[in-house]
Amino acid sequence: xTDPSPGTTHVELRAxxxxxxxxxxxxxxxxxxxxxxxxxxxxxxxxLNVDVLTSMGFEVPPTATPNDMxxxxxxxxxxxxxxxxxxxxxxxKNASRRSEGGAELAPHRTxxxxxxxxDPDAVVLVSxxxxxxxxxxxxxxDAGHDVMIFSDNVPLEHEVALKRxxxxxxxxxxxxxxxxxxxxxxxxxxxxxxxxxxxxxxAASGTGxxxxxxxLDHAGVGVSSALGVGGRDLSAEVGGLSAREALRRLDTDPAxxxxxxxxxxxxxxxxxxxxxxxxxxxxPVELALLGADQPDLxxxxxxxxxxxxxxxxEWPVVGTAGPATGKLLRGLFVGGTLAGESTxxxxxxxxxxxxxxxxxxxxxxxxxxxxxxxxxxxxxxxMIDPTLRLDRLAQxxxxxxxxxxxxxxxxxxxxxxxxxxxxxxxxxxxxxxxIVTVVGTSSDPQGLDRQVQVLAxxxxxVHLSNARxxxxxxxxxxxxx
Amino acid sequence: MSTVVNVGTDLLAEGVEAQxxxxxxxxxxxxxxxxxxxxxxxxxxxxxxxxxxRAVAAMLGVTARLVDVAPASEVLGLERxxxxxxxxxxxxxxxxxxxxxxxMGGAALEGLVxxxxxxxxxxxxxxxxxxxxxxxxSAVGPMAGVVTPSMWMFVLEDTETGRRTxxxxxxxxGKVLRxxxxxxxxxxxxxxxxxxxGPLLQSAVRSTRDAAGPVDVTGILTQMLQMGDEAHNRNRxxxxxxxxxLSPAMVTSGxxxxxxxxxxxFIGGNDHFFLNLAMPxxxxxxxxxxxxxxSTMVVAxxxxxxxFGIQVAGTGDEWFTGPAQLADGLFLGSYGxxxxxxxxxxxxxxxxxxxxxxxxxxxxAIVRLVGGTVPDALATTxxxxxxxxxxxxxxxxPVLDFQGTATGIDVxxxxxxxxxxxxxxxxxxxxAGVGQVGAGLVTPPAEIFPQALARLAERTRERAGA
Numbered sequence: 001x002t003d004p005s006p007g008t009t010h011v012e013l014r015a016x017x018x019x020x021x022x023x024x025x026x027x028x029x030x031x032x033x034x035x036x037x038x039x040x041x042x043x044x045x046x047x048l049n050v051d052v053l054t055s056m057g058f059e060v061p062p063t064a065t066p067n068d069m070x071x072x073x074x075x076x077x078x079x080x081x082x083x084x085x086x087x088x089x090x091x092x093k094n095a096s097r098r099s100e101g102g103a104e105l106a107p108h109r110t111x112x113x114x115x116x117x118x119d120p121d122a123v124v125l126v127s128x129x130x131x132x133x134x135x136x137x138x139x140x141x142d143a144g145h146d147v148m149i150f151s152d153n154v155p156l157e158h159e160v161a162l163k164r165x166x167x168x169x170x171x172x173x174x175x176x177x178x179x180x181x182x183x184x185x186x187x188x189x190x191x192x193x194x195x196x197x198x199x200x201x202x203a204a205s206g207t208g209x210x211x212x213x214x215x216l217d218h219a220g221v222g223v224s225s226a227l228g229v230g231g232r233d234l235s236a237e238v239g240g241l242s243a244r245e246a247l248r249r250l251d252t253d254p255a256x257x258x259x260x261x262x263x264x265x266x267x268x269x270x271x272x273x274x275x276x277x278x279x280x281x282x283x284p285v286e287l288a289l290l291g292a293d294q295p296d297l298x299x300x301x302x303x304x305x306x307x308x309x310x311x312x313x314e315w316p317v318v319g320t321a322g323p324a325t326g327k328l329l330r331g332l333f334v335g336g337t338l339a340g341e342s343t344x345x346x347x348x349x350x351x352x353x354x355x356x357x358x359x360x361x362x363x364x365x366x367x368x369x370x371x372x373x374x375x376x377x378x379x380x381x382x383m384i385d386p387t388l389r390l391d392r393l394a395q396x397x398x399x400x401x402x403x404x405x406x407x408x409x410x411x412x413x414x415x416x417x418x419x420x421x422x423x424x425x426x427x428x429x430x431x432x433x434x435i436v437t438v439v440g441t442s443s444d445p446q447g448l449d450r451q452v453q454v455l456a457x458x459x460x461x462v463h464l465s466n467a468r469x470x471x472x473x474x475x476x477x478x479x480x481x
Numbered sequence: 482m483s484t485v486v487n488v489g490t491d492l493l494a495e496g497v498e499a500q501x502x503x504x505x506x507x508x509x510x511x512x513x514x515x516x517x518x519x520x521x522x523x524x525x526x527x528x529x530x531x532x533x534x535r536a537v538a539a540m541l542g543v544t545a546r547l548v549d550v551a552p553a554s555e556v557l558g559l560e561r562x563x564x565x566x567x568x569x570x571x572x573x574x575x576x577x578x579x580x581x582x583x584x585m586g587g588a589a590l591e592g593l594v595x596x597x598x599x600x601x602x603x604x605x606x607x608x609x610x611x612x613x614x615x616x617x618x619s620a621v622g623p624m625a626g627v628v629t630p631s632m633w634m635f636v637l638e639d640t641e642t643g644r645r646t647x648x649x650x651x652x653x654x655g656k657v658l659r660x661x662x663x664x665x666x667x668x669x670x671x672x673x674x675x676x677x678x679g680p681l682l683q684s685a686v687r688s689t690r691d692a693a694g695p696v697d698v699t700g701i702l703t704q705m706l707q708m709g710d711e712a713h714n715r716n717r718x719x720x721x722x723x724x725x726x727l728s729p730a731m732v733t734s735g736x737x738x739x740x741x742x743x744x745x746x747f748i749g750g751n752d753h754f755f756l757n758l759a760m761p762x763x764x765x766x767x768x769x770x771x772x773x774x775x776s777t778m779v780v781a782x783x784x785x786x787x788x789f790g791i792q793v794a795g796t797g798d799e800w801f802t803g804p805a806q807l808a809d810g811l812f813l814g815s816y817g818x819x820x821x822x823x824x825x826x827x828x829x830x831x832x833x834x835x836x837x838x839x840x841x842x843x844x845x846a847i848v849r850l851v852g853g854t855v856p857d858a859l860a861t862t863x864x865x866x867x868x869x870x871x872x873x874x875x876x877x878x879p880v881l882d883f884q885g886t887a888t889g890i891d892v893x894x895x896x897x898x899x900x901x902x903x904x905x906x907x908x909x910x911x912x913a914g915v916g917q918v919g920a921g922l923v924t925p926p927a928e929i930f931p932q933a934l935a936r937l938a939e940r941t942r943e944r945a946g947a
Contacts, residue, residue, distance in 0.1 A: 022490040107508040109867045109898040119484045127489025161525040184482040413496035
């Protein structure tokens with residue numbers, strides 16, 4: 001611990017204290033807003049967070065371990081320290097507030113203990129840090145429950161072990177790194193609000209699933225369940241273990257007329273096996289497997305509508321982007337599959353498109369997924385914490401080489417309560433044209449129309465179809481090439 | 482889906498609740514430092530789940546019956562100069578005051594020395610004497626747990642398998658051998674127990690067994706838990722129920738009536754007499770789970786006054802040890818914390834089986850004796866369910882709506898939660914010869930659970946590689 005000296009910083013380690021990254025994000029925001037505080041970060045001392053703290057000018061003691069909480073505050077006036085620390089305490093207390101009722105019974109400390117009293121059809125939702133997820137998820141499987149693993153950075157061998165255990169027990173593992181699921185009409189994670197209907201989705205892609213939900217909703221088609229299986233499920237190592245079980249479940253659900261399997265580019269052998277498996281099911285299966293020379297998500301949505309005999313609507317666009325200012329396409333995405341789809345579409349037209357954070361200021365076209373595991377270790381997903389993307393957005397917009405910026409905004413339960421209003425002030429100041437895809441349904445809590453309106457008023461051209469949005473950006477660049 | 486169990490960020494729980502679905506929140510914390518990798522390895526072990534189910538079922542399937550009382554020389558094959566003691570293995574050099582005191586008294590009882598003080602030289606030389614844990618001979622010993630060939634032992638049997646466990650007869654409280662006292666009174670009492678109490682109990686137990694069937698110790702445990710005993714620091718109801726079962730045979734044994742009366746007065750006046758039946762009953766149950774490959778269940782917790790050791794179903798007879806802790810509690814007379822020896826005795830076998838400190842909620846009469854309050858007792862019993870694999874439906878607690886006691890301590894859950902098993906204990910004086918100085922609450926040293934976990938992980942990896 002360092003003592004505060006006038007106008008300097010206070011850094012304090014709290015061994016054994018713990019709160020999850022989202023709770024600490026809220027605490028940090030609250031403390032940043034206190035009088036006399038210039039900057040504040042309250043975080044677990046993970047490697048990434050220590051880097052962030054160091055870049056903010058804080059000196060973190062080398063003894064810090066990921067099990068220690070760091071309270072770091074920079075003060076304009078050292079006299080404000082006591083008030084700031086009191087603010088930290090208050091915010092931490094509020095962040096750890098649990099629901100009222102049953103106060104005399106301490107909450108269970110493990111998933112296994114909690115499941116002893118749960119209903120037999122309870123689903124377990126795991127979002128602890130990746131290296132701890134297996135242990136909690138295995139509790140669910142041992143007790144005979146399905147589990148959704150929201151956590152990212154789960155080691156591949158853990159995923160394989162969990163999915164093999166699930167196959168033995170006839171249970172479903174959704175995830176890891178599964179952002180979205182709709183089970184029995186209930187949205188889990190980042191889920192859009194949809195009407196029940198004839199479509200059932202199996203998704204090895206969170207935002208890919210959300211794009212389909214949004215497009216189908218716009219066309220008036222409901223979805224009875226959406227089972228996320230995690231982005232690696234169709235890799236050679238995992239072999240589609242969860243996709244198989246999920247398809248089997250949709251096949252036995254009388255509400256499902258058409259099953260859809262949506263995935264990031266799969267391993268060819270796994271795709272072939274699943275295609276064979278799907279062919280033997282009673283329910284028809286539409287494959288929406290992304291890849292070069294494969295249909296994009298919007299085309300897949302159109303195929304689904306056609307198979308159901310529903311007319312394909314116009315995909316809405318609000319606002320009009322101005323001409324490109326520079327030559328380069330720059331995409332800053334929070335949705336991994338949306339970033340991937342955009343990259344596939346852009347590569348077909350532009351050739352090389354970089355996907356690393358550094359490429360955003362490099363000499364070429366670039367599309368980056370801010371939800372990538374490497375950028376979320378020890379911090380909240382960008383759908384919840386927009387800080388990192390907003391920082392980079394300003395940087396990219398200031399680069400004269402930038403011609404058009406493409407962004408995504410994802411709505412639904414679990415996502416930021418009002419993402420458009422956080423993004424709009426930044427957009428309003430830009431002279432570069434910005435194309436935004438808003439992925440959401442008319443029933444989402446954020447209000448799809450209002451979100452679109454706020455972004456359009458800030459100068460963005462807003463699409464519902466991510467593929468169309470990317471093509472529109474290419475069109476603008478083309479006129480500048 | 483009617484319920485979601487949420488472990489992790491509360492934001493996701495709120496999203497589910499907004500859709501009018503019930504959410505059970507898990508109060509998750511990071512596991513004990515350095516256990517991440519081993520936890521994942523052990524939890525992913527394909528043997529673990531079924532092995533633990535088998536371990537719990539095996540433990541719960543045992544019924545302990547009192548089939549005999551006989552000298553240790555007969556039933557344990559203990560020979561002159563062989564001493565059993567509580568806890569993991571230890572030598573004289575590292576032995577604590579109370580263990581040394583008990584060994585000295587034991588040597589005098591066996592006639593190896595005239596004066597207990599002379600035994601120091603005997604044990605220092607190591608000639609013709611040997612020390613061995615009670616646990617290595619299917620026995621358990623309270624406090625110092627010293628057993629010598631001429632001491633009489635309760636013999637408990639699992640009817641199903643014929644397996645047996647053993648424990649000495651309880652001497653009472655205060656200045657007694659198991660607390661390290663060895664004065665003339667202590668030796669006089671031990672000789673009377675050897676010459677009078679032992680033979681009488683043998684006769685009564687055998688004739689009861691042959692006439693009405695052996696005393697069901699597990700059954701008495703069920704009843705006493707509902708009568709305010711937690712069967713570690715309070716055994717009053719259990720002692721009286723045992724007396725009820727044995728007294729007709731004692732009265733009609735043909736032994737000298739004065740001796741019978743004295744024996745009944747001794748047993749009835751010693752609220753801890755049944756502890757020496759509760760302990761081997763617990764060991765009999767836990768031993769049924771020994772050696773189940775892949776199981777992470779603790780099958781013994783024991784202390785020798787220097788080290789605290791545990792054994793785990795999936796790691797054979799290996800001990801995982803750390804320094805025994807000082808209990809936190811109340812002291813007799815003018816004794817204080819500086820007089821107390823670190824934790825000692827095999828009696829934590831009761832907690833290992835899910836009673837004692839794990840059943841504190843059922844014994845409000847003694848919570849103050851061991852330094853607690855009634856709400857603490859309720860909370861402790863509930864907290865123990867966080868680290869166990871199951872519940873014992875036979876051992877249920879009325880005040881907790883007849884919930885079964887937490888049973889089957891899971892090494893992985895201890896490492897995950899950092900919650901340590903709660904043990905009710907007596908406190909022995911630090912110096913040999915003093916005896917009991919108090920009673921209180923204690924926990925094992927935390928590091929022995931990650932140690933056991935590491936060994937389980939090593940075995941899992943070896944098996945996966947093989």
